[in-house]
Amino acid sequence: MRENQPQTEQKPVAAFVLSLLAGLWMLAPGAMMYSWGPHMMNDGMWGGRMGGGWMWSHGMMRNFAPAFWWPWFGIVAGVIVLIGAAVLYSKPEQSQVWGIVILIVSVLNLFFGMGGFLASILGIIGGTLALSWRPSS
Numbered sequence: 001m002r003e004n005q006p007q008t009e010q011k012p013v014a015a016f017v018l019s020l021l022a023g024l025w026m027l028a029p030g031a032m033m034y035s036w037g038p039h040m041m042n043d044g045m046w047g048g049r050m051g052g053g054w055m056w057s058h059g060m061m062r063n064f065a066p067a068f069w070w071p072w073f074g075i076v077a078g079v080i081v082l083i084g085a086a087v088l089y090s091k092p093e094q095s096q097v098w099g100i101v102i103l104i105v106s107v108l109n110l111f112f113g114m115g116g117f118l119a120s121i122l123g124i125i126g127g128t129l130a131l132s133w134r135p136s137s
Contacts, residue, residue, distance in 0.1 A: 022085075102126055
């Protein structure tokens with residue numbers, strides 16, 4: 001190896017990409033429901049033809065949590081995972097800390113959020129990859 005050849009910094013790219021996708025996916029449904037809401041889906045946009053708003057209200061989870069919980073939790077979880085993914089990529093030496101943050105928020109989103117099953121699984125995998133990432137020497 002040449003002495004004056006620059007050393008390229010290694011980054012946890014797979015963890016970053018999966019966490020970024022998870023954060024965007026978590027953010028989208030919460031933002032849509034918060035901005036549109038059940039009233040828009042039931043009365044406005046399609047003239048009340050959405051079948052009582054099962055998809056945009058709580059559906060089968062109706063008595064599980066207060067009505068305001070779902071939209072804002074998805075937005076907060078998505079923002080935290082997006083920040084975690086960005087810091088994970090920009091400061092790979094902190095991959096352990098941000099991997100834990102992404103993992104915890106993704107698990108919470110799996111149980112309480114509007115982000116969906118696939119977004120949470122992507123975040124769990126991304127957080128796990130961030131925890132297990134080590135720069136090769």
